[in-house]
Structure formats: structure tokens, C-alpha cells
Amino acid sequence: MKPKKHLGQNFLINKTIANKIVNAVNLQNKVVLEIGPGKGALSLCLIEKAQEVYAFEIDKSLKQYLDVLEEEHNNFKVIYDDILNVDLNKFIEEIKCESVSLVANIPYYITGLLLNKIRDTKKIDTAVIMMQKEVGDRILAEPGNKEYGSLTVLLNLHFNISRVVNVKRTNFFPKPKVDSVVLKFERTNNHLDGLKSLKNFYEFIDAAFKMKRKTLLNNLSNYYGIGKDETTEKLQKIEPDINVFERAENITLKRFIALSNGWYK
Numbered sequence: 001m002k003p004k005k006h007l008g009q010n011f012l013i014n015k016t017i018a019n020k021i022v023n024a025v026n027l028q029n030k031v032v033l034e035i036g037p038g039k040g041a042l043s044l045c046l047i048e049k050a051q052e053v054y055a056f057e058i059d060k061s062l063k064q065y066l067d068v069l070e071e072e073h074n075n076f077k078v079i080y081d082d083i084l085n086v087d088l089n090k091f092i093e094e095i096k097c098e099s100v101s102l103v104a105n106i107p108y109y110i111t112g113l114l115l116n117k118i119r120d121t122k123k124i125d126t127a128v129i130m131m132q133k134e135v136g137d138r139i140l141a142e143p144g145n146k147e148y149g150s151l152t153v154l155l156n157l158h159f160n161i162s163r164v165v166n167v168k169r170t171n172f173f174p175k176p177k178v179d180s181v182v183l184k185f186e187r188t189n190n191h192l193d194g195l196k197s198l199k200n201f202y203e204f205i206d207a208a209f210k211m212k213r214k215t216l217l218n219n220l221s222n223y224y225g226i227g228k229d230e231t232t233e234k235l236q237k238i239e240p241d242i243n244v245f246e247r248a249e250n251i252t253l254k255r256f257i258a259l260s261n262g263w264y265k
């Protein structure tokens with residue numbers, strides 16, 4: 001079978017890395033959702049460790065490889081569907097699970113959409129995801145780093161995030177044009193508990209990072225259509241020592257939570 005470029009089929013060929021990915025989570029007695037099993041490079045390791053594995057694969061022509069695994073292991077089930085069309089909340093409800101882990105080596109172009117889906121599926125408590133190195137660096141960036149952006153803040157609101165392993169492009173067949181990294185996302189309510197409104201927070205972050213090179217003052221004033229003096233006053237009420245000429249890329253998650261809570265008062 002010829003790998004399909006348009007489906008991002010770059011198959012992992014390094015067993016040590018497959019093991020590192022699977023060992024990043026404790027899968028004992030756990031139900032796992034695998035996205036994009038391909039020819040089963042990760043599936044076999046998952047099947048051996050987890051209680052059950054449900055794999056979502058868009059490409060039916062991979063059935064010839066996955067059928068063998070399904071026949072040999074009764075805790076492995078493949079669903080041939082586009083993960084972006086699957087209602088994961090409903091699926092987890094149907095399999096009667098309180099919490100699941102998710103493992104995915106997926107095409108780079110669906111990373112963002114899949115991350116949003118995972119974020120909004122509360123019963124996924126842990127996710128281990130392979131992604132383009134540059135995207136991983138943005139997600140892990142610290143405040144003050146130019147990579148730090150809205151993606152960083154929004155994901156760190158919901159998850160404790162850590163790097164599992166860097167993966168060079170030579171570990172795939174065919175070899176992609178970029179290197180990868182595997183990140184682990186562990187759901188946490190630590191930050192959410194202090195937040196008054198998730199919807200307002202998302203809007204505030206969108207406003208603050210609207211134009212990356214602009215100051216917080218300019219971005220908020222433009223986005224909300226209020227004058228600079230009023231914007232300054234509003235911000236100083238929340239954080240008296242604030243430097244309104246700061247850029248959003250310097251502001252920590254904790255400060256963003258306080259700023260958004262106060263902004264919509």
C-alpha cells in the first residue's frame with residue numbers, strides 16, 4: 001500500500017519511540033482512544049497495556065493491517081471514520097466510561113482542531129499527542145518568549161503540559177519535511193476554578209493577542225472599541241501596578257485570569 005500524502009501518512013518506524021509514547025501514561029485498567037492507528041505501530045503497544053483500545057482511522061484501505069490486530073486481540077476495535085466528525089462526548093457516553101486516555105500520531109494539519117476537541121471532551125483526562133516540533137514549542141513556551149501566544153495560554157488553562165520526547169523526521173516512513181515532538185496533556189481544574197467565565201476568558205485572550213506586536217493597551221482598546229484612557233483605567237483598577245504598554249506575550253496565565261475576571265465586572 002502506497003502511503004497517502006493527503007492523509008498525512010508518515011508511519012512511525014522506531015519501536016523505542018512507540019514505547020516511550022505508550023509509557024508516558026499509566027494505562028493499567030484504562031480505556032484508550034487512539035487516533036490514526038495507521039498500520040498499528042502504536043496500537044500493538046497500547047493493546048498490551050490498556051484494558052481496551054478504540055482506534056479511529058479515516059482510511060479504510062488500512063483495514064488489511066488493522067484486521068489482523070483486531071482478530072488477535074479482543075480488546076481492540078477500529079472505527080473507520082474521520083475523527084473530526086466524531087462526537088467524542090457521545091462516544092465516551094456510549095462505551096460507558098468515566099474517563100479515558102487519548103493517544104494520537106495524527107497528520108499535522110488536524111492538530112489544532114483535534115486539540116480543541118480534546119479540550120472540550122472533559123472525560124479525556126490525559127492525552128499524548130505527536131505534533132510538529134514548532135507547534136509543540138509554542139504550546140510549551142514560557143511568558144516572555146516570542147513563541148508564547150493564545151494557543152499556549154488557552155491550552156495551559158486546561159492542562160498540565162509536558163514534553164515526552166523529541167522525534168526526528170528520520171523516524172518515519174516516508175520521511176516528513178519537519179521534525180516532531182510528543183506532548184502529554186493532563187487535565188487540571190486548578191486554573192479553571194479561579195475563572196469566572198470561560199467564554200469571557202477566551203474573548204479576552206483573543207483581544208489581548210490580536211496583533212502580536214501591539215501593546216496590551218492598543219489591542220484591548222481596538223478590540224473593545226473603547227478609548228485608551230478608559231482602557232488604562234479599567235486595567236489599573238484590576239492591577240494597580242500594571243504596565244499597559246506591555247505585550248500579551250509577557251503576561252502569565254495567572255495574571256490573564258485575574259485580568260479577564262476583572263475586565264468583565
Ligand code: SAM
Pocket residue numbers: 007008009010011012013035036037038039040041042056057058059062081082083084105106107110
Ligand atoms: N499511528 C500510526 C503510526 O504512528 O505509524 C500512523 C500515523 S500517520 C502520521 C496518521 C494516521 O492518521 C494515518 O493512518 C491517517 O490515515 C490517519 N488519519 C488522517 N486523518 C485522519 C482523520 N481525520 N481521522 C482519523 N484518522 C486520520
